[in-house]
Amino acid sequence: MSASKAPKVLLNLQKTAVLLADSDTMGQSIVVQMLVGFGARNIVRCDEADDVRRLLKNQAFDLVIMDPASFGAEGYDLLTSLRREQTSPNKHAPVLVVTGHTEQNRVGQLRDAGANFIVSRPLSAAVLLDRILWMSREKRPYVETNHYVGPDRRWRDAALPLGQTGRRQKDKEVAARIAAGGEMNQADIDLVMNAPVDTAATA
Amino acid sequence: MKITYVKNRLQTALAEASPVMAQTSLDRAEALLAEMGDDCRQRLDELLAQFPAGLTGDADAMRQQVRGVYETARRMVGVGTVAGLPEVDVVARSLCDAADGLLQRDKLEWEPIRVHISTMTLLRRTDLPAEAKQQLLTSLEALRGKYAAPAPVKAG
Numbered sequence: 129m130s131a132s133k134a135p136k137v138l139l140n141l142q143k144t145a146v147l148l149a150d151s152d153t154m155g156q157s158i159v160v161q162m163l164v165g166f167g168a169r170n171i172v173r174c175d176e177a178d179d180v181r182r183l184l185k186n187q188a189f190d191l192v193i194m195d196p197a198s199f200g201a202e203g204y205d206l207l208t209s210l211r212r213e214q215t216s217p218n219k220h221a222p223v224l225v226v227t228g229h230t231e232q233n234r235v236g237q238l239r240d241a242g243a244n245f246i247v248s249r250p251l252s253a254a255v256l257l258d259r260i261l262w263m264s265r266e267k268r269p270y271v272e273t274n275h276y277v278g279p280d281r282r283w284r285d286a287a288l289p290l291g292q293t294g295r296r297q298k299d300k301e302v303a304a305r306i307a308a309g310g311e312m313n314q315a316d317i318d319l320v321m322n323a324p325v326d327t328a329a330t331a
Numbered sequence: 332m333k334i335t336y337v338k339n340r341l342q343t344a345l346a347e348a349s350p351v352m353a354q355t356s357l358d359r360a361e362a363l364l365a366e367m368g369d370d371c372r373q374r375l376d377e378l379l380a381q382f383p384a385g386l387t388g389d390a391d392a393m394r395q396q397v398r399g400v401y402e403t404a405r406r407m408v409g410v411g412t413v414a415g416l417p418e419v420d421v422v423a424r425s426l427c428d429a430a431d432g433l434l435q436r437d438k439l440e441w442e443p444i445r446v447h448i449s450t451m452t453l454l455r456r457t458d459l460p461a462e463a464k465q466q467l468l469t470s471l472e473a474l475r476g477k478y479a480a481p482a483p484v485k486a487g
Contacts, residue, residue, distance in 0.1 A: 137352070144344040154371065253357055260341070263341055269335060
């Protein structure tokens with residue numbers, strides 16, 4: 129069962145300021161349809177890297193959805209520089225990267241760019257909704273080192289969103305129950321929806 | 332290392348909005364996506380028409396053409412599913428893998444690209460039986476495996 133189908137889960141993006149950065153207009157339009165369905169009214173669409181950079185410096189967003197690959201090599205720098213820009217109103221904004229394909233020699237660059245989450249196209253409305261819900265409940269701190277700036281990647285008890293293949297035993301147990309057609313119990317829902325941050329791991 | 336705890340502004344924005352069941356939001360989004368089917372099929376046709384008929388010129392020119400194939404295929408991924416042709420997305424991703432692999436190894440071969448484009452053109456037909464679609468995808472898997480760039484290996 130996806131998080132969106134869990135009872136009493138709410139989602140309305142009516143008050144959420146969204147930046148959608150994608151140089152491909154059809155890719156943009158597909159995501160816009162989903163966001164409008166989720167109630168979003170304040171969506172800034174941007175298909176030029178320079179405009180994305182300018183907007184990120186000057187306007188605060190509650191959610192940034194970006195396809196860095198669509199802007200070529202410069203796209204990966206957009207996200208990295210966003211996280212390193214000390215005065216940016218979006219330095220700690222939740223960023224969801226949506227990608228059709230990532231070149232093998234850019235996988236590491238994308239991984240280290242500081243996104244909160246990366247999803248692959250084709251993107252269904254259910255997956256986008258689940259990821260937005262998941263990001264809204266995130267409690268990870270942001271870390272800043274010489275080599276990485278972004279959400280802390282050293283976290284333990286926070287389960288992955290459903291549909292993602294986890295490597296932990298707990299992930300596998302939840303996945304196995306769902307695969308077997310079993311309903312999620314409250315503990316599973318808590319695991320997905322209220323992922324606790326392991327503060328000890330961030331010290 | 333500097334650690335900063337920040338308020339989750341997405342959570343705040345969601346909390347300020349009037350409550351709507353997630354399932355209702357999802358249903359609305361899927362209904363809006365369904366309205367895009369024709370536009371996406373048209374977009375797929377435009378992108379299919381952008382593929383070259385072959386690789387020509389010197390190595391630099393051919394490299395540019397393979398790069399162009401990669402970019403076109405990357406733009407296709409995701410459009411096929413909304414167009415009601417999810418198999419096209421599978422082939423487009425496979426073509427991305429193959430073209431990326433060709434560029435990484437600097438092997439400027441047309442044949443793997445040609446096979447992908449032909450497969451996509453066939454899958455664009457809406458009257459193709461499901462078994463035929465599956466056969467096409469299965470046969471393509473071996474080709475993708477042969478040409479895709481290997482995943483980067485972690486040091487140590």
